[in-house]
Amino acid sequence: MGLTGFLTVSAALFTLGMVIFISRKNAIAILMGVELLLNAAALNFVAFARFTPSQASQLDGQIFAVFIVLLAAAEAVVALAIALSVYKEFHQVRADKLVSLKG
Amino acid sequence: MSHIQSVIPFVPILPLFGALVMGLLGKKIYTKFGENVTGILGCSMPFISAVFAVTSFIAINGLDVTERIIRINLMNWVTVADLQVEWTFRYDPLSAIMLLVVTIIGTLIHIYGMGYMHGDKSFSRFFAYMNLFLASMLLLVLGDNLIIMFLGWEGVGLCSYLLIGFWFSEKQNAVAGKKAFIVNRIGDLGFLTGILIVAYFSMTLFGSTNLSFVEFQGNIDVLAEQTIWGLPLLEVIAVCFFIGAMGKSAQIPLYVWLPDAMAGPTPVSALIHAATMVTAGVYMMGRVFFLYTMAPHALGFISIIAALTCFMSATIGMAQFDIKKVLAYSTVSQLGYMFLAMSVGAFSAGIFHLLTHAAFKAALFMGSGSIIVALHHKQDMREMGGLLKKMPITGYSMIAATLAIMGFPLTSGFFSKDEILWKAFIQGSPMLWLVGFVAAGITSFYMWRLVFMTFFGETRMDEHTWDHCKEQPKRTVVPIAILAIAALTIGFWNVPHFLGGHSNFTHFLDPVVHDLSSSPMENYRKLQLIKEKEQQSSTDHAAKSESGHQDASAGHEGAVDHTALEWGLMAASVAWTFFTGFLAYIFYMRNPKAREQIMASAFAQKIFLVLNNKYYVDEFYEAVVLTPIRKLFDFLGAFDGMIVDGLVNFAGFMGRITSSFVGIFDNEIIDGLANGAGWGAQAGGKGASSLQSGKIQTIIGSSLVIFIILVACVVLFLG
Amino acid sequence: MMGIPELFFYFFTLMVIGIGCVVAFSKNLLRSAFALFFVLFGVAGFYVLLGADFLAIVQIMVYAGGVNVLLIFGTMLTADISTPKTSNLSFQGALTVVAGVTLFVILAVIINSGNWPTYVPGEMMATTKDLGRLLLKEYVLPFEVVSFLLLASIISAIVLVQRGD
Numbered sequence A: 001m002g003l004t005g006f007l008t009v010s011a012a013l014f015t016l017g018m019v020i021f022i023s024r025k026n027a028i029a030i031l032m033g034v035e036l037l038l039n040a041a042a043l044n045f046v047a048f049a050r051f052t053p054s055q056a057s058q059l060d061g062q063i064f065a066v067f068i069v070l071l072a073a074a075e076a077v078v079a080l081a082i083a084l085s086v087y088k089e090f091h092q093v094r095a096d097k098l099v100s101l102k103g
Numbered sequence B: 001m002s003h004i005q006s007v008i009p010f011v012p013i014l015p016l017f018g019a020l021v022m023g024l025l026g027k028k029i030y031t032k033f034g035e036n037v038t039g040i041l042g043c044s045m046p047f048i049s050a051v052f053a054v055t056s057f058i059a060i061n062g063l064d065v066t067e068r069i070i071r072i073n074l075m076n077w078v079t080v081a082d083l084q085v086e087w088t089f090r091y092d093p094l095s096a097i098m099l100l101v102v103t104i105i106g107t108l109i110h111i112y113g114m115g116y117m118h119g120d121k122s123f124s125r126f127f128a129y130m131n132l133f134l135a136s137m138l139l140l141v142l143g144d145n146l147i148i149m150f151l152g153w154e155g156v157g158l159c160s161y162l163l164i165g166f167w168f169s170e171k172q173n174a175v176a177g178k179k180a181f182i183v184n185r186i187g188d189l190g191f192l193t194g195i196l197i198v199a200y201f202s203m204t205l206f207g208s209t210n211l212s213f214v215e216f217q218g219n220i221d222v223l224a225e226q227t228i229w230g231l232p233l234l235e236v237i238a239v240c241f242f243i244g245a246m247g248k249s250a251q252i253p254l255y256v257w258l259p260d261a262m263a264g265p266t267p268v269s270a271l272i273h274a275a276t277m278v279t280a281g282v283y284m285m286g287r288v289f290f291l292y293t294m295a296p297h298a299l300g301f302i303s304i305i306a307a308l309t310c311f312m313s314a315t316i317g318m319a320q321f322d323i324k325k326v327l328a329y330s331t332v333s334q335l336g337y338m339f340l341a342m343s344v345g346a347f348s349a350g351i352f353h354l355l356t357h358a359a360f361k362a363a364l365f366m367g368s369g370s371i372i373v374a375l376h377h378k379q380d381m382r383e384m385g386g387l388l389k390k391m392p393i394t395g396y397s398m399i400a401a402t403l404a405i406m407g408f409p410l411t412s413g414f415f416s417k418d419e420i421l422w423k424a425f426i427q428g429s430p431m432l433w434l435v436g437f438v439a440a441g442i443t444s445f446y447m448w449r450l451v452f453m454t455f456f457g458e459t460r461m462d463e464h465t466w467d468h469c470k471e472q473p474k475r476t477v478v479p480i481a482i483l484a485i486a487a488l489t490i491g492f493w494n495v496p497h498f499l500g501g502h503s504n505f506t507h508f509l510d511p512v513v514h515d516l517s518s519s520p521m522e523n524y525r526k527l528q529l530i531k532e533k534e535q536q537s538s539t540d541h542a543a544k545s546e547s548g549h550q551d552a553s554a555g556h557e558g559a560v561d562h563t564a565l566e567w568g569l570m571a572a573s574v575a576w577t578f579f580t581g582f583l584a585y586i587f588y589m590r591n592p593k594a595r596e597q598i599m600a601s602a603f604a605q606k607i608f609l610v611l612n613n614k615y616y617v618d619e620f621y622e623a624v625v626l627t628p629i630r631k632l633f634d635f636l637g638a639f640d641g642m643i644v645d646g647l648v649n650f651a652g653f654m655g656r657i658t659s660s661f662v663g664i665f666d667n668e669i670i671d672g673l674a675n676g677a678g679w680g681a682q683a684g685g686k687g688a689s690s691l692q693s694g695k696i697q698t699i700i701g702s703s704l705v706i707f708i709i710l711v712a713c714v715v716l717f718l719g
Numbered sequence C: 001m002m003g004i005p006e007l008f009f010y011f012f013t014l015m016v017i018g019i020g021c022v023v024a025f026s027k028n029l030l031r032s033a034f035a036l037f038f039v040l041f042g043v044a045g046f047y048v049l050l051g052a053d054f055l056a057i058v059q060i061m062v063y064a065g066g067v068n069v070l071l072i073f074g075t076m077l078t079a080d081i082s083t084p085k086t087s088n089l090s091f092q093g094a095l096t097v098v099a100g101v102t103l104f105v106i107l108a109v110i111i112n113s114g115n116w117p118t119y120v121p122g123e124m125m126a127t128t129k130d131l132g133r134l135l136l137k138e139y140v141l142p143f144e145v146v147s148f149l150l151l152a153s154i155i156s157a158i159v160l161v162q163r164g165d
Helices: A002-023 A027-051 A060-090 B002-007 B010-033 B035-061 B093-116 B123-142 B146-164 B171-206 B213-218 B220-224 B233-248 B257-263 B266-275 B277-287 B289-293 B296-318 B323-343 B347-374 B392-406 B412-428 B430-455 B463-468 B474-494 B504-509 B520-537 B563-590 B592-600 B602-612 B614-691 B696-718 C004-025 C029-049 C053-077 C091-113 C128-136 C140-163
Strands: B070-080 B083-091
Touching: A002 A027, A002 B696, A002 C004, A002 C029, A002 C091, A027 A060, A027 C004, A027 C029, A027 C053, A060 C053, A060 C128, A060 C140, B002 B035, B002 B070, B010 B035, B010 B123, B035 B093, B035 B123, B083 B093, B083 B123, B083 B146, B093 B123, B093 B266, B093 B277, B093 B347, B093 B474, B093 B504, B123 B146, B123 B266, B123 B277, B146 B171, B146 B233, B146 B257, B146 B266, B146 B277, B171 B213, B171 B220, B171 B233, B171 B257, B213 B220, B213 B289, B220 B233, B233 B277, B233 B289, B233 B296, B257 B266, B257 B323, B266 B277, B266 B323, B266 B347, B277 B289, B277 B323, B277 B347, B289 B520, B296 B323, B296 B430, B296 B520, B296 B602, B296 B614, B323 B347, B323 B412, B323 B430, B347 B392, B347 B412, B347 B474, B347 B504, B392 B412, B392 B430, B392 B474, B412 B430, B412 B474, B412 B563, B430 B563, B474 B504, B563 B592, B592 B602, B602 B614, B696 C091, C004 C029, C029 C053, C053 C128, C128 C140
Parallel strands: none
Antiparallel strands: B070 B083
């Protein structure tokens, strides 16, 4: 417990998210990694809100976390819409195969 | 004096100019103006020189005896440290005589050459060379110092080579020219050694030298006391100079070039090998007579060589069939006479014989040339005969010259040869006289043999040649006649005392060339005694005169009167020569069969063979001298081929090795570096470009890695 | 003896990290998607431990129940039939793990060596009312923008999917 504990967990989550993001080939898996990243950040916010609150209000961090959740939802919607479109076109969503834009 | 001084410098320069003109423009003149104009142009310069020679001679006769040495300084030539040679001409009685001989006979032979070389395609080149020869000879004769004399000496050697090998397209002519030049060169080495010794001693003893004869003569007493290599200096110089004369004047052992020189055109043989070049050695001895007076041992050596030459070549001449070869060996023999005279101290007698010999030998050569041309270049006497009817002028001229050479009374040859024989007897030794005496007889024999075989008796020619031969045109024949007349009459210049004359010639030469009146050895001893007496009495004996009065007993002959002996010897030689001439008459005219009988015996055949083959001297030289030298050449050539070429090839090999190394180095390493750089750039580029993939994953991943690295750096370096 | 909160903290930590590894390294995409559920639940538990009760519920409702469901839908709808089952343990994968571990170590070091302010947190209170008030007072602008954003995303999703026709 304590601030450092939560921050450590958040760091671990962040690391996991990075690993997933970098190493997985499926687009949906990459999205999952992104979710983990976001969660790690939100956890950070909330932990700081609890242990070092700002002058204005104690719950700034939590507000931020709420917004992060909302944004994550919006982003997931759009990303999945894209993934479906891509799937329709290419019949696959593997990131390492979808490279025709590469220069 | 001023006439001489103004005229003499032109005498050698005009023929030189003529040579230049004929050499550079001669072909053009020949093709444009024809043969006659070219010939006249070629003869013009010698003619003018001859005119000058005659006028100078007349002028010098008008001078007082003491003023007859005229030195004409033109300019400085060599000015190096102690050696200051000037370009000076010396005109004195000796030069005057030589000038007359060279220019007059030269001009006559040039005119003769116009006729002889008729139709030859190298007409202009002939006159160029002849003019050049005259220029060189005149330089030799007029030079006031040893260097100019040597310059002329070399020049005549060169011209002799050029003229002997005139028709060089035939190999044997070129070979003969080469032989003449090389044998001459061997002699020149001796001459040059002598000059260098004189120069060296003059420079060390007197501080500086100009090598002029005046200086040489004036310092002769000082030089007489020096030694070189353990020998008396003057003896060594005298022998060295004589070696030069051996080469130039064809004495044993360097005479072998002269008979081969007959390969050249006959005018060349007449001018060079009878009258002028070969006499250069005799002239030289006359010029430096003061040197030879103080070198009695050298003179003794010379007398032996001269006598031997005289006799030997006369015997060879007896057995030759080529008309020019007979005359060539005769020349060698007569030169022996001249040197014989010089070697017993009778310098003026030698010069006088030079003069008479020039006249009659040139006449003989020109006559033979006329015959050769008439017979379309046939030279073998066995194919001649009865030519007197067909070619009278040539024939009678040659007979006149033969009378002179045999010493028929009152001809020029008579006076000059008898003078020599007398001096040889009285100042040399009876042995010397005997050799000369016998040789005189042999001379008479072979000359009459020549005449009888050529001009008399039944002709042995074939029909065609007989019909076509006729007397040559005037320009060819008239010079012969002129010289023949001269041969008969010149003798009266030097009639000796016992016959009632005044020896004008000897007196004429006296201020410049002083005869000895006792044998050289005796004279030398007397001089030593006088010197010792002077030193003992320690009085300032100013008995040195410029003309080098080294004759111990001044004035005419001593108390003893030799007139009877002279008459006796003269009568003996006349009788002997008449006898041998008569023998020739019998053997070749009256009773040829007797000759054939004698010749048929084996002994006679053997002797004949030896004589005909010139005592196999050439073969001897070939085996002993030339073959080892050729082997040395082969060895050197092989050496050059193996070692020098080997070195060159080795250098080339090393070059190839080095370059292949460099090539490998270049290929592997340099190219490797270049290729490596390219490969590195490619790989780096590939690697770097992989960063630029469109994959977001890669981008994020690499930025993560970089972040880690950055953190690591910060931690490590910034603590 | 650890307190109850510490126990829960460790429990939730284990859950998050353990199941997070399942999400990362599972070959089966569906399994990863379902595992993500539990990860999200774990994070919600953390929120509770931190006194953010409203946020925890929002997390479960929106994130786990909305986003994750969407992901599962996406997984099923874009199933790779053709691709063979390749191993995830590639060189690249190993390197990534190494990098990740390094990153974690770095972060952990940083976190633990930092001078965090020592503030003893007070009692946990209900946050719903306060959050509501904040949203509509101080943070009304972001609130409105986010709602606009949500609208935009819905419309764009529809447009994107329709493009396929």
